[in-house]
Amino acid sequence: MPNIVSGIFSIPDLRKKILFTIGMVVLFRLGAHIPVAGIDPTKLASLFGKGNLLGFLDLFTGGALMRFSIFAMGIVPYINASIIIQLLTVVIPQLEALSKEGEAGRKKIAQYTRFLTVALASVQATGMSFWFRGVLQPGYSFPLFLAGSIITLTAGSVLVMWFGELITERGIGNGASLIIFTGIVSRMPAYVGQTVTLVRGGASLIGVLILVVVFLAMIAGIVIIQEGQRRVQVQYAKRIVGRKMYGGQSTYIPLRINQGGVIPIIFASSVLLFPATIGQFIPVPFVQKIAAGVGPGGGFYIPMFFALIFFFTYFYTAITFNPVELANNIKKYGGFVMGIRPGKPTADYFEYIITRLTLVGALFLACVAIMPSVVEKITHITSFQGLGGTALLIMVGVVLDLVRQIETHLVTRQYEGLLA
Numbered sequence: 001m002p003n004i005v006s007g008i009f010s011i012p013d014l015r016k017k018i019l020f021t022i023g024m025v026v027l028f029r030l031g032a033h034i035p036v037a038g039i040d041p042t043k044l045a046s047l048f049g050k051g052n053l054l055g056f057l058d059l060f061t062g063g064a065l066m067r068f069s070i071f072a073m074g075i076v077p078y079i080n081a082s083i084i085i086q087l088l089t090v091v092i093p094q095l096e097a098l099s100k101e102g103e104a105g106r107k108k109i110a111q112y113t114r115f116l117t118v119a120l121a122s123v124q125a126t127g128m129s130f131w132f133r134g135v136l137q138p139g140y141s142f143p144l145f146l147a148g149s150i151i152t153l154t155a156g157s158v159l160v161m162w163f164g165e166l167i168t169e170r171g172i173g174n175g176a177s178l179i180i181f182t183g184i185v186s187r188m189p190a191y192v193g194q195t196v197t198l199v200r201g202g203a204s205l206i207g208v209l210i211l212v213v214v215f216l217a218m219i220a221g222i223v224i225i226q227e228g229q230r231r232v233q234v235q236y237a238k239r240i241v242g243r244k245m246y247g248g249q250s251t252y253i254p255l256r257i258n259q260g261g262v263i264p265i266i267f268a269s270s271v272l273l274f275p276a277t278i279g280q281f282i283p284v285p286f287v288q289k290i291a292a293g294v295g296p297g298g299g300f301y302i303p304m305f306f307a308l309i310f311f312f313t314y315f316y317t318a319i320t321f322n323p324v325e326l327a328n329n330i331k332k333y334g335g336f337v338m339g340i341r342p343g344k345p346t347a348d349y350f351e352y353i354i355t356r357l358t359l360v361g362a363l364f365l366a367c368v369a370i371m372p373s374v375v376e377k378i379t380h381i382t383s384f385q386g387l388g389g390t391a392l393l394i395m396v397g398v399v400l401d402l403v404r405q406i407e408t409h410l411v412t413r414q415y416e417g418l419l420a
Contacts, residue, residue, distance in 0.1 A: 035070075062186040073157045074160055129150060181399075232353065237336070259321060267312040326350055331346070
């Protein structure tokens with residue numbers, strides 16, 4: 001292990017990227033502790049102590065929402081804007097054409113994503129300001145707080161977005177994912193401390209061990225599924241151009257088991273959190289009863305969460321994976337799948353495979369998402385209530401991505417040493 005670490009930091013470019021990433025993460029964590037003016041910390045703590053959906057939202061900000069800091073919205077508006085633009089790219093022909101224009105098109109789409117991030121952040125900041133109006137300091141003017149918090153929270157969200165883009169460009173790993181990962185990891189000491197308190201208060205130690213074993217098994221399963229893929233072998237025919245022969249090689253198309261990653265869980269969570277959020281503002285018993293039933297901890301939450309994950313997994317795979325286009329590209333370059341005719345039969349073959357892979361991926365995502373809730377009900381250990389399947393998927397995915405990028409730098413360095 002020491003040799004690996006020394007080898008990593010012996011590469012100047014890789015060392016610079018890692019130190020730059022650490023610096024950006026430190027700035028993000030510092031900003032998470034700078035509160036917005038006008039909030040009463042005591043009232044704010046009591047609001048989060050009620051166990052509502054605020055605790056779920058706070059997980060992705062690393063405690064910044066609980067402190068109502070300048071980074072209270074974190075990277076969430078940027079993630080939402082990226083997902084919306086990605087979906088619109090499939091629906092709007094102009095955006096689809098931009099995505100195929102290379103680097104210039106990607107820069108234009110990135111600019112649209114930034115504009116949408118500012119818009120979403122402004123709307124979310126306005127809603128949060130009205131939501132937290134009950135925890136203001138005595139005598140503090142609400143209009144002043146509203147104007148200040150909207151400007152501060154929107155600017156903070158844009159700054160976090162900038163941190164993420166800088167990490168992606170100059171650091172190592174995906175910036176947005178790393179920021180979420182940092183927020184989740186920063187909550188781990190609090191979860192461990194709460195667990196110790198529960199055990200000292202008489203909670204079952206066996207329940208804690210069961211919870212730990214389940215989490216470890218989930219992490220192992222996530223690694224297997226995230227890395228799992230079906231390799232479809234493609235053979236390219238030989239072509240003679242002049243006196244040279246091209247093609248003739250065999251390769252494969254990797255079809256991942258989990259095409260959508262964590263996005264179907266995020267979509268499903270957003271849909272279920274919407275009625276719970278509406279219930280906070282509408283004091284009608286019927287509306288609040290529905291919101292409580294489908295919200296986290298409600299009786300219908302787990303079955304609806306399970307069904308929505310299945311739906312969004314198939315939906316996202318359908319809009320991001322085009323078997324007809326893939327089959328046409330293979331045919332265009334003189335390739336064919338062994339035993340399958342080019343063209344429509346190849347497209348049908350890919351559709352057959354991806355449908356069954358998506359079934360496995362959807363079942364896996366649904367089980368990972370609801371498993372922590374099920375285990376909590378069995379063991380009655382609620383200290384890890386915020387650490388759900390979504391958080392585990394993000395954590396494992398970020399770590400795997402970091403390992404791949406570091407390995408790439410190390411392998412490149414070895415080849416450079418052989419060529420020098």
